[in-house]
Amino acid sequence: MEIKLNSKIIYEKEFKKAIKGYSVDEVDQFLDQVLEDYDVFEQVVEQLKAENKRLKEELENANRKPQAAPSSGNTNFDILKRLSKLEKEVFGSRLYE
Structure with a gap:
């Protein structure tokens, strides 16, 4: 065409x-x-x-x-958990000294 x-x-x-x-x-x-x-x-x-x-x-x-608004409380908690795991991996035992 x-x-x-x-x-x-x-x-x-x-x-x-x-x-x-x-x-x-x-x-x-x-x-x-x-x-x-x-x-x-x-x-x-x-x-x-x-x-x-x-x-x-x-x-x-x-x-x-309806658009579900993301819950900032859960999102912040997830970010903090991930950050904590990352710190443990990077700094290991030195983190608690």
């Missing part, structure tokens, strides 16, 4: 003149490209709408769930 046209290309497109006007085949080929691009645009828009809806639902669900 690759977009082949943009507004500038469409605006600047010139068709060759035939005896009774424009070349029907050339106009038809160009319009086929325009239609293909519009199909691609529609698919992209639908995909983006679906993704947007999904992301909004995820955000809504995330906001509904």
Whole structure:
């Protein structure tokens, strides 16, 4: 799915003149490209709408769930325990002298 046209290309497109006007085949080929691009645009828009809806639902669900605040008391205690173990490993018996 690759977009082949943009507004500038469409605006600047010139068709060759035939005896009774424009070349029907050339106009038809160009319009086929325009239609293909519009199909691609529609698919992209639908995909983006679906993704947007999904992301909004995820955000809504995330906001509904209560966020548990980390307990600073437990966290500090864990840090102190780890620090104590580290001191014992590094300083060994010299710690208690």
